[in-house]
Amino acid sequence: MSLYRTELRRLVKRRFTRYMTLLGLLVLLAVVVGTFLTNEKLDADAIARAERQAEQSYQEQVRWTAQEKAACEAAKAAGTADDGRYPDDCSVISPPPREAIETSWFLPSTFDFRESFAETLIPFAGILALVGFVIGASFVGAEWSTGGMMNLLLWRPRRLTVLLTKLAALLTGLLTVTLAAAVAWFAGFWLVATFRGNTEKMTAGVWQSFTLTGLRAVALVLAVTAVGFALASLGRHTAMALGGVVAVMVVGQFGLGILLDMAGVRFPEAWLLPTYAVAWMQKKVTLEDWQSCNATVFGECKPDTFDVTWQQSSVLFVVGVAVILGAALWAMRRRDIS
Amino acid sequence: MPAVLEIEGLRKTYKSRRRGTRNALDGFDMRVEAGQVHGFLGPNGSGKTTTLRTLLGLIRPNAGRMRILGQEVPEALPVVAGQVGAIVESPQFFPHFTARDTLSLLASAGDVPATRVDEVLELVGLRDRAGERVKTYSLGMKQRLAVASALLKNPKLLILDEPANGLDPGGIREMRTLMRTLAESGMTVVLSSHILGEIQLICDSVTIISLGRRVAFGPVDEVLAQHSSGAVRVRLEAAADLPAATEVLTRAGVRVTGQADHLMLAGVDKPAAVTRLLAEQGLYVSELTPVTVDLESVFLELTATAPVPGQHRQVDQSTKVGGPEQSGAAGGRWGA
Secondary structure: OHHHHHHHHHHHHOHHHHHHHHHHHHHHHHHHHHHHHOOOOOOHHHHHHHHHHHHHHHHHHHHHHHHHHHHHHHHHHHOOOOOOOOOOOHHHOOOOOHHHOOHHHHOOOOEEHHHHHHHHHHHHHHHHHHHHHHHHHHHHHHHHHHOHHHHHHHHOOOHHHHHHHHHHHHHHHHHHHHHHHHHHHHHHHHHHHHHHEEOOOOOHHHHHHHHHHHHHHHHHHHHHHHHHHHHHHHHOOHHHHHHHHHHHHHHHHHHHHHHHHHOOOOOHHHHOHHHHHHHHHHOEEEEEEEEEEEEOOOOOEEEEEEEEEHHHHHHHHHHHHHHHHHHHHHHHHHOOOO | OOEEEEEEEEEEEEEEOOOEEEEEEEEEEEEEEOOOEEEEEOOOOOOHHHHHHHHOOOOOOOEEEEEEOOEEEOOOHHHHHHHEEEEOOOOOOOOOOEHHHHHHHHHHHOOOOOHHHHHHHHHOOOHHHOOOEHHHOOHHHHHHHHHHHHHOOOOOEEEEEOOOOOOOHHHHHHHHHHHHHHHHOOOEEEEEOOOHHHHHHHOOEEEEEEOOEEEEEEEHHHHHHHOOOOOEEEEEOOHHHHHHHHHHHHHOOOEEEEOOOOEEEEOOOOHHHHHHHHHHOOOOEEEEEEOOOOHHHHHHHHHOOOOOOOOOOOOOOOOOOOOOOOOOOOOOOOOO
8 A cells, every 4th residue: 555655645746747737738728728729608588699601691692692693594595504514404404492591600609508518528538648658758767768667666576566566556546636626627517508608407317427428538548548557568668659649640640540531431430440449438339330321212312331349449449558568467477577 | 794695696688680699697696694784796787787677677587586685586575675775777767856856856766754765865965956957967976866766765784886987086986985884884886887996995795707707706805816827026136136046046936027026926925935036146136026916807807898909899709617718609698
């Protein structure tokens, strides 16, 4: 227990941990503030103004189509209408129906908590996962590269216990920060919705759904943090984790994406990690193959689809974390420390 | 006296596809008795640090037995670690922590009372600089901090690898006094160092390692005596008598090397016999000095690492026990 407390102290004492956490929280704050500033509450005036703008837009369309229709007929009369600019029959040039120009297009942006909050949990998880990855990698990587790990093992010569205790302390720290940030995130967007949108139709089911999505975000942050920690421990340097993730993203994701696209693979996104991260957060991502056509009774072409579910994502992430963490533990147990 | 540290037949082999096999430790033996200051000497690359790392569980040996405080290690390391303080090679600490933070975290991890931190900082002379970040420290100050970290547990066995590295002359003397004080208080100290004058001054016993094997061990006096050549320097009242004296002594079976103003004799058991021999021939001695060997010359002789003019000795060129004198490719180098 003393080692666990010591590692928690070490984590909190490190400047890098403090600065990275602060930076991550500031970015989250900037997202909340940005959302606040770019949204506004809808009142009767705003709706009336939007209706006037929609009507104005409709009238502009009517005027424009009348002009075009006249120009078309003039071109026909002059015999210069065969350049493809106008249709064969000028009567088909007609304004759109009034209801096609929706009032909502002219409404200012407003934050509907029920509709929009779940989406905000994706950047929340992404930003904190990045912070966790870098802090996790640095926490153990710097210990290896500065000799701190060796010093510690002279005091506590149980290698696996030391590494797992460090990981436990790291995850505790990240869990604390993530939970606190999640509460602040919920509260922040509730305020945004209250003052720059609406909080209507919030049922117990919606709250439950948001809570579960939030918990999945927390799990994602902790998994990515553990991967950063394990990679840096495996390479015994922070740069191993950072270099590894750059290699995976550049070669394994961008490169693979281009290759799969060139090879004409049907659902190239199914091979890319971000798809699974989004599926984990949204519960499901539906990929579409626009090179295929499934005819409907209405004569439409529907593309083939492929669903990536949160269950598939969870299997992938659990196996990935287990393999990388297992390799780090194996290396810790077997490799000489020199 | 009971042994605090025992090593028997320790082997550590490094294998590389490209460079073959290298025996860093090749059946190494060592024994350190309680309450001693024990010097652990060897040329660069001879296996000193590998021995210490293996002993402390950082490196896995291929064969051999090790015991610390009567317990088999590495199996019992978790049990004895609290009684062993160690620094291995150059001091390494997280650069952005202060010395006090560094020691405080170690003390906390090892269940050592926090009050001990200030005691050891005082002991190594870092009390007034304890609040500064380690990255601002000189090498000597980091070395002091390393010693402080090793002393934090108030160990029964203290293992120090090059503790005087980077210390100023005053610091070296303080370190010497500290080692002696610790030994007098009952602590056993194993000291690896290349400053052989220091080792000779403060150590009770030594082990000398070369290419992974022990080449000499025992109390310092005994090791020196075993390798004393019985050399004697002789001066006569008249330098003109030196050739005659050379002839007399050579006839008596003494090996004589003539110098401009004196003679160097080798293999002399009783210096008084030289006086008598020369006086019988009317040759009178003005100086007769037994030449004592020091640890440095013994070390250079035993490890065959004395510099030779015009030659550039490579790190693995030293004595191998049970092998050729200049081992060269005798199993201690890559590819052997």
